[in-house]
Structures are given as C-alpha cells and as structure tokens.
Amino acid sequence: MDDIKWLQGKGKLGIKAFFQDILNKGLIDSVLMPAKNKKGNSYAWFLMNKDGFLETSDPIPPVMTIQGANILKNMTKKGESWSKTAVVLRPCELRAVIELTKLEQINLENIILISFDCPGAYPLTHYISGDQTSFDQKFDSSLYTASFETERNACIACNQFTGQGADIQLCLLGASDDGFMISASSAKGKELLQNVDGAKADNIETQIKKRDELMGKLQKEKDEKRQTILDRFKDTIYGPENLLNVFSACINCHNCRRACPICFCSACYFESKALNSEADNQLNRASRKQGLRMPPDLLLFHVGRMNHMSISCVSCGACEDACPENIPISLMFSLVGRDTQAVFDYKPGHSLEEPIPFVVYKNEEFKESEAHYTKRHQSACNCNTK
Amino acid sequence: MSDENEFIPNIVYGLCAWCGTGGSETAAAHHLKYPENIKPFRVMCTGALDPVYILRALFEGADGFIVSGCHPGDCHYDTGNYRARRRITALKTILGTLGLDSERVWLRWVGHGEGQRLVDTAFEFNDHIKKLGPNPLKSRRDS
C-alpha cells in the first residue's frame, strides 16, 4: 500500500521530525502549527518555513488556544495561499475548516490538511493558570492510548476524534514509542506521502488491524458517552426556566461568537443596528415584562445564533474556552447541533461534497413542519363577531 | 360576550408578498374576517424570513407565530419557500430541543386565491394558541 507508511520516531519528537523532513525536502514550503509561546505557559499558532522551524513547536498541543480554522480563514480568505503550506489541525479544527471552505471563507488551494487522532485538550484557563510541565507530561504520555482525562466539556463529549477527511492522517492510536502510521486519503496527500521515506514496516498489516480494533471499541464507547452526556445535559436545560437559569450568568459579551470558527460574519446581526430601538420602546418592553435585562436580547442572541450556525457546529468547544463565565455553552450548542444535524442528516465537516442544508432543498420534504390544513374552521363561517 | 379574564393571544402572521398577502386580499374581497388579535406583516418572500425574527417576536410579546407563503412550486422566486421550510424545520427542532414549545410556530402554505384557507388558518391557530396558553418567555425579564 502506497498510502500508508510507517514512520520511526519517538513520540512527539518523531512527529516533529516528519515535518522537518518534508520541509527540508521541499515537499512543502511552510507549515502552520502550534508552538509554545514566549513565556512557555501556553501555545500559539506559527507559520514557519524550513529556516524558521521552531524547536518548541508542537503539532499536538495539550490545549486549543485559537481555533485553527480561524487562523486558516485569516490566511486564505482573500485568495489562495502563495506557498504550499501544511496545516496541522485537531479533528474538530479540521471539521471547521471544511465547513468554512463550504461557506467560502477558506481557500484550500495549496493547503495540505494534516490531522491526527486527538486525545482531547485541557480547558484553556486551567492550563494557563496551572502547572504546565505536569500537564504536558500527562498529556504526552497518553498520546497512543486514548486514556487522556480532561475537564473540557467539548472533549469529554467528543466522538469524532480521528482526523478523517484530512489529506494526511497521523494514526497515533495503538502506536508505540518507536513509531506510528501515517496515511494519505486524498490525491494531494498521496503525492506528498510518496516522497516521504517511511520504512515499510513488515508489521503494518497488524498495526492497521490493531488500530482498527482499538478504534472500533473506542468509537462505540465515545458514541455512548456523548449520547449520555448530552441527554443528561438536556435535562438540566430543558424548558424556559432551566434555560434562563443557565444563561443567568451570561454577561452578553458575545465572546462565544468571536471564538466560534463558524460564526464568520464580520458584522453580526446581533451586534447590528437592527437590534437598536427607541428609548420608549425599551421602556415599554420593561413595563410589559416588569423589568428588562440590559443590555437586552440575551436569549435572542444565543437561540438566534443556534439558528444561524448550529447546523455547522463542529463541537470544538472554543466558545466555552472563551467564555469568561464558564457557561457550558459548548454542550448547549452540541446538543442543539446534534438534533438539527440529525433532522437534515448532515454531518458538519465530514465532506466537502456534502452541501450545507440551507443551500439545497427537495420539492417533497419536511412535510411534518407544515401545519396540515384539513377542514374549514367552524368559526370562520360566522365570524361577524369576534 | 367574552369573559374578561379570557386569554387573548398575541399572534403574528408572517405573509409573503405574493401568495400570503394575496390570500389576505382575497379574503378581504370576500368579506371574510379573521381574529383581530392576529397581526399580519408582509415579507417579500418566506425565504427572507430569518427564524431570528420569529424568535424576536416570541421573546418580546407574541404567543404564536404563523408563516404563510406560496405553495411548493409556486414561489415567485422559485425556491424561497423551500428555504423557508428548511429554516423553520431547523427552528422548530431547536425550540423542541430547548423545551421552548415548538408548537407556537406554524408554517402553512396559502395561495393567492385561497382567502378562505387563510382565514381558516388564522382561526385554527388562534384556537391552538389559546389551548397552549400564554407564552412564558414573553414575560421573562431576564430573557
């Protein structure tokens, strides 16, 4: 098989060596991946060419600072990348990239998407305020075993943890410290992989089998876990009372939308003049409701945003990381997303070919959303009175 | 006649400019009446009716919201009503998931000539909302 190779190397060093190798060989011009920041207490995104490859770079960081799709969007929104760039993304970031490509915010020309089996990530605030060395150790030691434990809601409830859909996948699950598999699934990826010297390990068949087995088991476990978590969460937010209780801590800072990769509008409806109104209008609202929370339209923002983007929500959890109030907003959107996506049988970030549900239609569908007209209404005949 | 404490719902009726509004014109020409607590408004096409408008109405005082536009295949802009159907499907799903009463939103196609159907729809929805009772969200000061 040409599209699967065995790369030798120890842990993250081995993965880094792979990137250095393809840079040095000129297979790519630059690579976009996270590296430690200056103080070393967090991570940041870096675009590096072969002379600028950072020692501290880390393709699989234990924390997601900025959603990678947002970075790639900045880079390619106005046109295709000038240099051949490999981008290393978590699976959720990859899904967001695919959604944004469909939404015409990212140009994938000249971009090679690389993803990996993701163990999860720490919540951003925990990581920054905690002891990074021990966090890093704990994280790195669980790269191959999927035994990583985190408190990050989006990662706990994640069931799409492989880099499926990327041009190149680093198959870490079930690998060992002396090497890992790397597979290509697209023409771009295969072309690149051809020129990589990977040992054709004799045991590759067994490795694939080992990974598949592990994956199958894990997938089932995680699917179930996601269902239980979301169902349990649904019980805590169901109905107006509970819902408003969850959002009582919200300060209307809209940071969830800023961190969200899918919310790409530069002028958001919920921040626009459309929601301004005259003072007396707001006073009327206040007297109708015996009080009006200011700034108003808090629930409208959240539920409205669900309408605009939950269909493409990739459950990356960037919203929750950015929330100063730690509202479980990522679970909320995952829950709503699960249902809306199921209705349209749509898997966000799964494939570039699958159209976004709101841009296609069929003549006969969703009859259940229509209220069926059966008979003339009795009052409609003698309607001279009210 | 009516009881003082009777609940008179506040209903918004979104009509597309071509069929929905046409239907209400036909109803008027036939001297048909619909309940006066139903407030119609016109959009150019049901496809232009972002579900956020519906949410805004529901959070700020409406007890129910109906949308009427051209029958499938009749849209003046070809596909606007299909889009509306998908959007409202998503909206109803979201409301259902959050426990916010998706039954307060109705979608029913009404053709230009179907004045009677429009009036029937209005009455039917009015009764339906009366049964459901007042929308709890409209009086929440923290929404």
Next chain:
Amino acid sequence: MEKIYDSQMKSHDFIKALFEKKIVSGLGTLTQLPNNKGVSFSLLSDAFDIQKCMPFYPIMPANAAIAVSKLTRETSPSQPVAIMLRPCELRALIELTKLKQARLDNLILISFDCSGVFPFKDSKYPTDTMLDSYYQSIKEATINNNIRQVCSGCDHYVPVGADIAISLIGRGVHETLGFSFGTEKGKNIQEKMGLSQASEIQPANLEKLTIERQQNKDALKQNNKISNLDALLDVFDTCISCHACSYVCPICYCKNCYFESQTFQYYPENYSQRLTKKNTLRLPIDRIFFHLGRLSHMGSSCVACGMCSDVCPVDIPVSEIFKAGGESIQGVFNYQPGQNLDAPLPLVTYQEKELHEMED
C-alpha cells in the same frame, strides 16, 4: 463640597419614593435575577418588586454605561428615567454622551461612592460572608480584600456630576441614606421628595481611604509597568485575539471595529512576504498591535472600569495596563474623562501653543 442631606430613607424606600412621587417612570439599576443567584443591570417599571433591586451589590456584570447607551442611542425617553450607576460607569456615560452615543435628556443620574466590586470570574455568586465583610468595609471606610485589583487602586470612587449622589462610605448601605443634589435636576427632585428642609450631615472623612487607594494605584502601576519590547510580549503572550476586552469596553462603542475590518485582513501575498522576511510568523498578525491601537483610540477616554480584565479568558491584566496608559495620555492634555460634560475630547480640540516637546 455639596451639602449632604439626611433622607431618613433606606435604599428601597428611596426607589419606592421615586416611583410613588411620579419622579421617574423607569429605573435602571442592578437587580436580582429570577433564579435568585445572579444579578444583572435591568430597566424597571413601577410594577417591579423593589425588594429585588440591589443597587449597591458588589458585582458589575456589564458597564451600565453600555446599557444606557443602548437605551438612549436612538432617542431619549419621553418620561424621566433614573439610572443608578457606579462612579466609573457614570464617567463612561459622560464620555459616551460626548461621543454622541448616549443622551442625557430625561435621565436622572444617581451615583454613590463606590467601594469597588468583586471580580465576577471568581465570585460570580458571592457568599454571605463575603458580602457581610464587604458591607462592613463600606461602613468602616476601608478597602475590602475581595475586590478587584483595579478597584482597590481607584481614586475616583466619589461620583462627580451626578444629579443625586448617595454617600455610603463611612455610613453603610443598610442605614438611612445621605443625599447630595449636585445639579438643577437634582435640586428639583430634592424638592419633590420633600427633602429641602432635611437636616444636614457631616461628610465622612475619606482622607485615609484616598491615600490608601492612591498607594495601591501606584503599586499597581509599578507592578504592571512595561519597560521594553520583551515585557510587552510577555504581558500579551497568552492573548488569543478574541477582542472581548473591546466588546465590553464602554468607550469602544464602534459597531464595526477598525481592527476587525478589511484593513487588517491581509492578502495571501502579504503572509508570504512576511514569512520570507521572518521565517517564523506568529499568527494572528496584529495581536499586540490591536492592544496598542485600541489604546490609542480610547485611551484618552479610559475610565478604568475594569471590565476588560474581568472578561479576559486568559487573565491578562488589561485594565491595569490600560489605566496606566490612558492616564499618561490624559495627562498630556490635562483631561479627566467623565468629569465634565463641557470639556471637549482631547482629539477634537487643540491649542495653538502647546506640546512643543513633541516637535523636533
């Protein structure tokens, strides 16, 4: 120094009187949310349960000036509306009015001397012990341990320019309130409330508190001093460019922020040129520049309300830095934000003979 009158009213009586004597038809203040845990700034009508008003609660969920700007940006209310706000919120409101983002007609501004607020990230729902010790420190005119850093170093904690100022420090929030009526509007209300003949009370001695706060302020300034590029990079090292600081900032009112505009969305060739020059390029590009640029846009009006630090998801001391930066800009023009509605904003005015040290 305005005279302080003893009103014989506690805070809820006062709010009730405002409505009952038809002085106002609406009130904006902090209120308890229906879940009885959180508070929010709310606009109230007379039908509201006044027991739920908590004007002096030590949490600032949003700078009230933003709420007032939202309320009055299009038109001013046709009936009088009272707004109870903290001194920093009042200053922000006055700045916003000068920036034509709020109208003060028909608004009655009620403020009070402020003992600071808790950082809401850690103490969103403060415990009773915390609250008790906070109220105690108001009574004793001391600085509470739990309040935000930027609050403990705030020396503008006595309101200036409010129609009605309530004096709390040294008296306590559960006692009867002392009012001073600074403006024409305020004096009218004094009459309507029947307080023209009320007895005067001695103002509390705030000298010691002010000195303590100034010391804190100097210490804060010293601790957050940025002396060179390395220090600058260190401070903003964890910044994730979420721009939350600008969204909650009362002074940053622009709907479409310049730093989020097309100007700073670069063409791919720009990235490739930068990469050729530097070999390593941290993204997003304008992360630190955003903070410098934002400071240049709003620094002259920065009221140091501390919201930016409160919302920062990676705990950068934004407001401590901006407070110092803002004050240095304000110092050049001898401008005090939010103190005087008639003083023009520094960048829309000039003097012919000034700032010669800037020329070469």
Next chain:
Amino acid sequence: MNDIKIVAFLCNWCTYTAADLAGTSRLKYEPEVRIIRLMCSSRIDPVFILKALMDGADGVLIGGCAPGDCHYSKGNYYARRKVAVAKKIAESMGINTERIRLSWIPASEGPLFAEVVNEFTEKIKELGENPTKKEVYL
C-alpha cells in the same frame, strides 16, 4: 545596518512639496526613507505610527506645515495631538519614543527636509534596528 527603514508620513502641501523640491534641487539625502503622502498631517492616526513600528519600521517621521501655515488652517494642531498620543502609548508600552519624530517643514525648505531626514536617519542608526523586525513572538 543597511537594512534600516523609515516610514515618512508627509503632508501634501508642505513637507511633501519640500521633499519634491529637495529632489528637483538635486539635494542628496539618506535613501532609507519611504514616503507616504497624506493630504494633511492631521490624517495621521496614532494607529498608523504604531502599526509601522510593530511591523518592523525603524523610525516614523511625520512632516507637516508649520503651525499657522496649515492648508486646512488647523490640521497640524490636531496632528501634534495625535503624535503626542502615539508617543505616550509607545512610552507606556515599552517602545522607544525616539523612533517617532514630528517635524514642521515648509514647502520652500528643500534643504531642511534633506537635513531632517539625514539627522533622523543618523539617530535611528544610533538606536539600531527595531527589535520588532526579527521578533517571532510578536
């Protein structure tokens, strides 16, 4: 040290014309300066200055008409205030304020323009390269 770059924001009516005059008079001045023409020096925004410095410019020169001579009568007074803001921010954010210079150069003063540019270039050369140019953690 050949790599120095100075960004100059010059007002159309005075300093830009002076630069023109310096050219037509065949005066030589240091070639490190890159000129951006503004209709009036008050068009300068502190943001421009800071952006240039953060993106690796070694110095920023702002040139306009002398006080009282502004084509728009008072633009340069505003410019002075804006430059003051930029300098103060640079100061509080740990950027060397000497990299920012505001000079009034009237239209007829070609030699003065050359002199200012030479002097400023000299100064910047003394200060050395702007550290932001090579800083990867920016």
